[in-house]
Amino acid sequence: MVYAPALLCFFLFCVGVLRDRRRFGNAVLLGLTGLFAFGAWIFELRDRHPVLARDLGVALVVLVALGIVTLAWFLISNGLVMVRKEGRSPANLLSLLAGLALVALLGLLIATVVLQSRVLVAVTATALALAGYVGFLFLCFVVYAFLYGRLALRRRADFVVVLGSGLIGGSKVPPLLASRLDRAHAVHGRLSRRGRRPVLITSGGQGPDEDLPESHAMADYLIGRGFPADLIEREDRSRATEENIEFSRTIMVKAKPDYRCVIVTNNYHAFRAAVTARRAGVRGHVVGSPTAAYFLPSAVIREFVALFATYRRTNLGICLLVFVGGGFIWLLG
Template sequence: MWAYLPALVCFLAFAFAVLRERRRFGNAVLLGLSLTLGLGAWLFELHREHHALARGLVLVLIGLGVLGVVTLTWFMISNGLVMVRKEGVSPANLLSLLAGIALLGLVALVAGALLLDNRLLQTVAAGAVAVSAYVGFLFFCFVAYAFLYGRLHYRRKADYVVVLGSGLAGGSKVPPLLASRLDKAQAVHGRLSARGRRPMILASGGQGPDEQVPESHAMADYLLERGVPASLLLREDRSTTTAENLRFSKAIMEEATPGYRCVIVTNNYHVFRAALLARRARVRGQVVGSPTASYFLPSATIREFVALLVAYRRVHLTFCLGFVVGAGAIWWLG
């Protein structure tokens, strides 16, 4: 049973970290480590007691992993084509397609290395697999904890419900993605108001170069049309990014209500990164998510993950460089 000790330590550290501050990417890594180490410990114990069964199970897991990579490659490429057809060609909309092509290239590289029996090619493939495994582990951590974070309870007492903007359609209209956030904000406002406290709804979004009005104004008009009293609406109309949404909204809330508490509303794929940005901006509130069209989720989730990799790029580049150097050293010494 001692094999489970590392997993247990990681899980206890995860639980303590969540209780202390749930808006940390380190929480996601601790969760991923506890699950991975727990699975490894289970296989180790099984191997000790039932060697043949454990060996067969490992082969099954390897087979499922290969099948999963092939299936994921096909899914990403298919989803990427759907994104281009429905949303148009843009760097953000191409992410799932590019991810699928990258996976296809990795599969081809590994297959070529095995078939050609070339040591240099095998070393390159090993380095690529190591980097891909590292990124894949982080992506698993990100998705698993983002799913969990989105289901954690938020405070039932808040002074503000902050709605993050996402862009207008045709320069002035609220598109379905943003409408989903506003509908969720109205529902959250209703639940908070049912407890006897009526928070303000703060629409956050400035005016882009292709927009006719500030986004927050169109958001407020949408809520007014759906029965939200004007006296409960505030507008933050200077921001152009999520970080600015949070920073400028924080200034408004702090000036009006020192010691405020808030609930921040965005789409479900954006919840965890928005929470990390809120922590960095020292905003006193948690983030909740609204539904997103299923075809949009894969590409949007990859975009959020890439943004997190960029935010912590020095750490991740160091690890990836270590894998590449390690593979090169093995080739050189071999």
Template structure:
């Protein structure tokens, strides 16, 4: 059983991290390491298994990554084209397409190194594989823990429900993405109001250069036009970023009630990063996600991961640099 000890240790550290504050990216990494160590421990147990089982597992280890890579590339390319068709060619909409092309480029580089026998290409391919492997591991950790975090539901009464803005259509109309947030925020409000303690719902969003009014005002209008009680609405109309959304909303909540508790509502792909930002800004509450169109999720998730990765750029670029150096030294 000693082979399972490292995995158990990291699962324990993960549990402690979640109990301290589930809004930590370190929780995602600890969970990823724990699952990886558990998988390795299970593989070592195969030596006790019948020969047929060992052979089947060996075939699966070889085939599944290959099949999975092909399926992933196809999915990313198809999704990228869907994003371009439905959302336009803005850089943020190209991320899944670029990710698919990046995987193809890496595979082509590895194939070229094998076919040509070039030492330099082998060094380049190996180094790229190490760096991409590290980033991929972090991405899987991010997606896995974000999924778990998204299963969290408010269990206690809160004083405020903060709905984050996301931009307007035509300068004054609420788009479907933002409507999803507002509808989920209203759902949280109504669930608590039914228990006799209605919270204040804060619409949060300032006025962009191409908008005719602050997002928070359009968001409030969207709700009141659908019967939401205006006396339970507050507007935060200065923010331009998620961090400002939370900082300025925090100021409103602290002024209204010391020791407040809140729920922050955004789309599900944005929930974990918003939770990390909420922890950073000292907001006393967790983040609740609203549904997003399935085709929009991959590119949006890649964008969210990139933002989290760059928020720890010193550590991540430092590790990528060390991996690149190891790749070069190993090939010499």
């Protein structure tokens, strides 16, 4: 019976994936399955082998501590690489800031153990609870996003939508966007070999520092590599992912109300784009293209932050409860 919560969460996870694989709730259910299964296993081990369970608990604490230190070092190192290669924009600083936050959390924990201050105990407990909640959601996001990217692509699609990502020098397609276009070209070719001729929608408006809309540069890139010009539709009004998907949906509904589509973006962006597509009522799934390894940590953190903000009411409510709990710890201390 100790495994019943894990089995229930796994059953709900399977049902959720079958109903719609694009739900963030699926990621949380998968995380809860692992958490409850691990807790049940520890409970069972403590009952049958108490000494082994104690030694395992100590080993886990040491591994977690070493893991946090290693992760902090990795994030700070990657953040410095991002700043050197991509510049000091807020998005490029995310991995560096995350690493520094972990260092600050470790410092706070050490100070609390040494000083034994009631205020520090309350602050540290609150910080650890918040970090645990955010860390759990982040792990759920990373694992499920990885799984989502490997789910089978549906055979039927009337449209292939490529999401824009900005131009270099006002007119040139950058490597990040080129990887999306190359993947879209390959997906379109695979769908065409199955007897369909889907329309490819390049989606992206014109930014203040761009000489032409992204969608036009994207179309020129594809045509220059042999893609049929008559199968390209340009969506040239959007400025963000939500608008990419919303305006592309308008084009698809107008052309074919019962459409199905495949949306192409980079692999780190695929799951959030899928969640956005579901919330916008788009009938289709998302596939990802490769991304440079050094770019991934900051990009994944950025995607998680955006998803966290998407469900901000729930997340802020839980965070508020954590702060209230920290206040009670201080009052009762």
